[in-house]
Amino acid sequence: MLDLSRWFNLNRREFERQFSLPAVELKEVIALDAIDLLPEQSSIKIRSHDLHGPLPEILIQVDPADRLGTFDRVEREAVKLCAISRLRRDLEEAFSGATFLLPTRLDGRCVAGLQWHGRTVLAEGEDFVQAYHRLWKRAIRRFL
Numbered sequence: 001m002l003d004l005s006r007w008f009n010l011n012r013r014e015f016e017r018q019f020s021l022p023a024v025e026l027k028e029v030i031a032l033d034a035i036d037l038l039p040e041q042s043s044i045k046i047r048s049h050d051l052h053g054p055l056p057e058i059l060i061q062v063d064p065a066d067r068l069g070t071f072d073r074v075e076r077e078a079v080k081l082c083a084i085s086r087l088r089r090d091l092e093e094a095f096s097g098a099t100f101l102l103p104t105r106l107d108g109r110c111v112a113g114l115q116w117h118g119r120t121v122l123a124e125g126e127d128f129v130q131a132y133h134r135l136w137k138r139a140i141r142r143f144l
Helices: 004-010 011-024 064-094 128-144
Strands: 032-040 043-050 059-060 104-106 108-115 119-125
Touching: 004 011, 004 032, 011 032, 011 043, 043 064, 059 064, 064 104, 064 128, 108 128, 119 128
Parallel strands: none
Antiparallel strands: 032 043, 043 059, 104 108, 108 119
């Protein structure tokens, strides 16, 4: 039986590279805060942030037998975070001084929020990309 923590530690640099590569290619500023191994769930949790605060956590199931598939999932999730970061940047440009609420999961749904001049807008979606797209539409309707 493969020791998951040993496998994870051997591949930590590769996880970091697979996470960072999309941000570099898409020219987004995303900082990797931590990659945590959750051996009881056979998964990893990735925490990161952009210039506007914490981004949604990524939770990826790890299959040591499918190393490339696992790295591919990390890269795909990093691309989604780049899209979210870009949406947040656009929202901040449209609503100067806006602050973002922590991205949250409630009842299996993803929730994103924005505060601007004492008013709050929330949006939910199947995933965080959808929630931030809906947040953009709601903020435009509500604030402009």
